[in-house]
Amino acid sequence: xxxxxxxxxxxxxxxxxxxxxxxxxxxxxxxxxxxxxxxxxxxxxxxxxxxxxxxxxxxxxxxxxxxxxxxxxxxxxxxxxxxxxxxxxxxxxxxxxxxxxxxxxxxxxxxxxxxxxxxxxxxxxxxxxxxxxxxxxxxxxxxxxxxxxxxxxxxxxxxxxxxxxxxxxxxxxxxxxxxxxxxxxxxxxxxxxxxxxxxxxxxxxxxxxxxxxxxxxxxxxxxxxxxxxxxxxxxxxxxxxxxxxxxxxxxxxxxxxxxxxxxxxxxxxxxxxxxxxxxxxxxxxx
Numbered sequence: 637x638x639x640x641x642x643x644x645x646x647x648x649x650x651x652x653x654x655x656x657x658x659x660x661x662x663x664x665x666x667x668x669x670x671x672x673x674x675x676x677x678x679x680x681x682x683x684x685x686x687x688x689x690x691x692x693x694x695x696x697x698x699x700x701x702x703x704x705x706x707x708x709x710x711x712x713x714x715x716x717x718x719x720x721x722x723x724x725x726x727x728x729x730x731x732x733x734x735x736x737x738x739x740x741x742x743x744x745x746x747x748x749x750x751x752x753x754x755x756x757x758x759x760x761x762x763x764x765x766x767x768x769x770x771x772x773x774x775x776x777x778x779x780x781x782x783x784x785x786x787x788x789x790x791x792x793x794x795x796x797x798x799x800x801x802x803x804x805x806x807x808x809x810x811x812x813x814x815x816x817x818x819x820x821x822x823x824x825x826x827x828x829x830x831x832x833x834x835x836x837x838x839x840x841x842x843x844x845x846x847x848x849x850x851x852x853x854x855x856x857x858x859x860x861x862x863x864x865x866x867x868x869x870x871x872x873x874x875x876x877x878x879x880x881x882x883x884x885x886x887x888x889x890x891x892x893x894x895x896x897x898x899x900x901x902x903x904x905x906x907x908x909x910x911x912x913x914x915x916x917x918x919x920x921x922x
Contacts, residue, residue, distance in 0.1 A: 655689035656717075656763070656798045658772035668878070668916070669695040671898060672830065675918055677874050679828040685816035686832045690714075694805060698828070701809040704819040707774070711813040713759040714806060721803030724759070725796060731764040732794040742768055742786040750781040767792040820863050825872040833860055835880045838914065854884075861888040861919075868921035875922075881915035889919035896920075 652669060669691050676682070681700040687693060688710075693701055705711055716724050735741065742765070749761040762782075766772060769784040777783045812819065816831070823829055834852045857879075864875040879885045881897045889895060896918040 653691075653694040653801055654795075654798055655691055655694070656795045656802050657689045657766050658793070667900065668898065672696075672876065672878070672918070675876055675896065675920060676828055676830060677922070679874070680826040681824075681828070683819060683823055683827055683829045684832070685819040685829065686834075688832060690802065692830055692832070693809070694802065699808065702812065702819065702822055703809050704812045704814055704816070706813065706815070708813050709758055709762045710774075711811050712755045713762055714802075714809075714811045716756060716759050717799060717803045718806035718809070718811065721800065724756075725799050725803075728760050728763055728799070729794055729796065731760065732767070732792060736764065737768060737789070737792060739786040739788070746782055746784075767794070816860060817863060820867050823867055823871055823873040827873055829864070829867065829873060829875040831860060831864065831875065831877040833857065833877070833879065836882060836885055838880055838882065857885075858888050861891075864919075864921045865891050872922075874920070877919045877921075879917050879919070881917035885917050885919075889917070891921075892919035893922050894920040 672692055673696050676696065679698060681702060682693070682696055682698040683702040683704075684690075684693060685704050687703040687705045690703065693703055703714070731745075736745070745761050746765060749758055749765070752758055752761075765782065765784060766774065768787055768789065770787040773784045775782070775784050816833075820829065833856075836854070836857055860877065864877055867873045868875055877889065877892075879889075886895070898916050898918065899913040900916050901913060
């Protein structure tokens with residue numbers, strides 16, 4: 637398992653489809669899925685090198701999808717939902733009872749998860765920990781151990797409807813776990829790529845999130861922009877990238893054909909009760 641140090645962003649059913657995951661501290665792309673869908677052109681296949689909670693996948697309409705993430709636990713869960721959804725949903729629901737909503741049980745299951753190589757068991761507990769763990773975070777230590785603390789929620793929500801919807805749509809998808817550069821090589825001229833990488837910090841004093849231990853720093857941010865420019869020129873593939881709107885991101889995306897800035901409400905405190913508007917940038921290469 638790939639070691640990880642930092643927080644991993646895991647992404648709501650009115651008229652849009654929500655993620656199976658509890659929204660993380662910095663949210664998913666559910667709130668922006670309409671804006672993103674409008675900016676994405678028509679195509680045969682949507683490719684997401686950083687699928688995360690899958691909000692864009694769930695709220696777009698392409699014939700095929702190639703969905704990648706460096707988090708093997710996430711991809712394994714998606715593959716199981718794709719191949720054996722009924723048994724997985726029944727088994728997952730057994731963890732959403734009062735018996736399992738206590739700290740002792742949570743930490744016991746977290747320990748068993750970290751010691752297990754059983755993909756099915758890890759997928760069940762991965763979903764359980766997302767809904768019962770603190771603030772919907774997904775975080776691993778440098779040794780690859782999941783280390784999000786218990787969340788102390790009164791009655792964690794079991795996303796049965798969301799799981800069924802995801803399982804149905806997953807029949808159109810291919811799930812992979814690889815580096816984003818390799819995912820880019822899968823694209824052709826009729827495909828569209830949407831990238832939602834770990835965001836750059838809003839200030840110099842902010843900690844730069846390390847993405848699953850491989851690190852996704854400034855060099856990787858710049859390389860992703862280069863990859864987008866290359867594939868748009870060499871294969872005529874359209875690429876859309878989202879990130880924080882900063883002086884630095886405007887510099888690395890300077891060769892994009894179109895840049896759009898959008899204000900989004902973001903939680904800015906650990907308690908989750910303070911929100912402010914933060915500018916997000918959408919860079920389109922075509």
